Each structure stands twice: as C-alpha cells, then as structure tokens.
Amino acid sequence: MFRLLLPALLAAQALPAHAVGLTERQACLKLIGTARALHLAGPNKRGDYRCKRHPVDTDFVFTLRFDGPGEPRDESHLLGHFAVDKATREVYQWDRTTGQRGAVLAPPPRAARKPAKSP
Numbered sequence: 196m197f198r199l200l201l202p203a204l205l206a207a208q209a210l211p212a213h214a215v216g217l218t219e220r221q222a223c224l225k226l227i228g229t230a231r232a233l234h235l236a237g238p239n240k241r242g243d244y245r246c247k248r249h250p251v252d253t254d255f256v257f258t259l260r261f262d263g264p265g266e267p268r269d270e271s272h273l274l275g276h277f278a279v280d281k282a283t284r285e286v287y288q289w290d291r292t293t294g295q296r297g298a299v300l301a302p303p304p305r306a307a308r309k310p311a312k313s314p
C-alpha cells in the first residue's frame with residue numbers, strides 16, 4: 196500500500212501547497228476578483244464579469260468580458276485576454292498573437308484595519 200502512495204506524495208510535494216488542485220473555476224474566480232479590485236470595467240460599474248477558457252497547457256488562459264445591466268443581451272464588452280498561472284495563481288495579461296504572458300495584474304494592497312478605539 197505504501198509503495199502505491201509514495202509516487203503520489205512525491206508528485207504533490209513538487210508543487211507548492213496552494214497550487215495543488217487549482218481548477219478552471221478557481222482560476223476564473225481569481226481573474227474576476229482581480230478584475231473587480233482593479234475596476235477593469237470602469238469605476239462604479241454594475242454588472243457581471245465572464246470568463247471563457249482557451250485551450251493552453253501551461254496556464255489557464257481566459258477571455259474576460261463584462262456585461263452591464265442596462266445593455267442588450269447580445270452586447271458584452273471585451274476587456275482582454277488574461278492568464279492565471281497554475282502554480283502561483285498570479286494573473287497576467289495574455290498576448291494572443293505571441294501566445295505569451297505580458298505584465299502581471301496585481302490588485303491594490305488592502306488597507307490595514309485600524310484598531311477600534313476604546314471609550
């Protein structure tokens with residue numbers, strides 16, 4: 196029994212712990228969370244972000260679109276093509292012509308919470 200588990204354990208240790216089991220859905224949600232944090236559709240825009248996967252082996256590559264509530268159903272705004280690294284979960288711009296990553300998209304750092312003042 197141990198001999199059967201050993202190769203699986205060694206393979207799992209080769210990847211960082213946070214990268215084990217990254218799914219397409221998780222990668223899409225990571226991209227959407229980054230897009231919301233950066234306000235890629237514009238400031239104070241209401242609507243939904245949508246991902247569509249492209250078949251690439253090394254990364255999860257998506258087309259990202261934004262649908263606003265007051266727009267016709269057949270109209271959506273293309274925001275670009277992005278890649279989510281399977282190992283590090285970082286989000287990158289994706290160049291479709293070269294098939295390579297571009298700049299990293301990093302959400303702004305969260306403000307530190309101030310301690311509650313005591314009366």
